[in-house]
Amino acid sequence: MFPVRRFTSQAGVWGAEAVRKLYRSLVAQITKEARGRRLLREWLSPHQRAQFDDKDYFEVVGCDSQKRYRIYDRKLYAPNVHEVDDAGQFKVAWCFLPAGRLAAGDIMLAQKIALETNEDSALAVAKRFAPRPDLMATTRR
Amino acid sequence: MAVQIVMDHTGDSRYPFNPNDAQAVAKAEKRFHELTGIGFTAAVRSASGEVSQVRSFDPTAEETLFFPRLVGG
Numbered sequence: 001m002f003p004v005r006r007f008t009s010q011a012g013v014w015g016a017e018a019v020r021k022l023y024r025s026l027v028a029q030i031t032k033e034a035r036g037r038r039l040l041r042e043w044l045s046p047h048q049r050a051q052f053d054d055k056d057y058f059e060v061v062g063c064d065s066q067k068r069y070r071i072y073d074r075k076l077y078a079p080n081v082h083e084v085d086d087a088g089q090f091k092v093a094w095c096f097l098p099a100g101r102l103a104a105g106d107i108m109l110a111q112k113i114a115l116e117t118n119e120d121s122a123l124a125v126a127k128r129f130a131p132r133p134d135l136m137a138t139t140r141r
Numbered sequence: 142m143a144v145q146i147v148m149d150h151t152g153d154s155r156y157p158f159n160p161n162d163a164q165a166v167a168k169a170e171k172r173f174h175e176l177t178g179i180g181f182t183a184a185v186r187s188a189s190g191e192v193s194q195v196r197s198f199d200p201t202a203e204e205t206l207f208f209p210r211l212v213g214g
Contacts, residue, residue, distance in 0.1 A: 032151055035152030035153055039146070078214065096212065096214055097212065098211055098212075099212050100149070102148055103152050109148075109206075110148065110208040110209075113182070113184045116192055117193055125211050126213055126214075
């Protein structure tokens with residue numbers, strides 16, 4: 001009996017530790033993402049914030065070309081930056097992001113600032129893709 | 142209080158400092174140069190919400206945001 005009980009007790013300790021680790025990991029992740037979202041919202045213009053609250057994206061105007069870009073929720077789409085024409089049609093998708101493992105909100109904020117303040121440099125490092133057909137379909141609302 | 146916000150793997154790290162404290166300002170300026178020196182971009186926003194990049198330390202900026210260099214995805 002004793003060895004079995006000891007084994008069960010040890011398994012319980014391991015299980016509790018695993019649960020604690022998982023909990024800490026989830027909380028850290030939630031916190032990181034939540035903080036990224038909060039920072040993004042703070043730095044969006046009132047119009048961009050309203051747009052992002054209403055849809056899965058907000059729009060920015062490139063400082064060099066005056067082109068319009070739609071920055072989609074990075075959690076949902078990648079590549080998430082789409083150049084749009086005056087009719088709201090996608091022309092091309094761009095993929096660039098800050099180095100490192102950042103929260104989705106942080107990535108979107110860096111993309112916004114880069115396009116609004118240093119568009120040419122941002123696009124110089126970006127990879128170009130064809131627009132996502134599925135995304136085009138979901139945003140024709 | 143002014144604050145420097147640095148994007149990192151935790152979401153962001155915040156470094157508040159008193160712009161009237163010469164020692165704190167010197168420390169903030171050092172952090173600015175260290176971060177921009179390794180490729181971080183520094184940005185500030187005006188009261189109206191307009192964002193601009195800064196290439197030199199501005200002790201009067203209420204909030205300076207730093208993000209790592211951009212890479213193609």
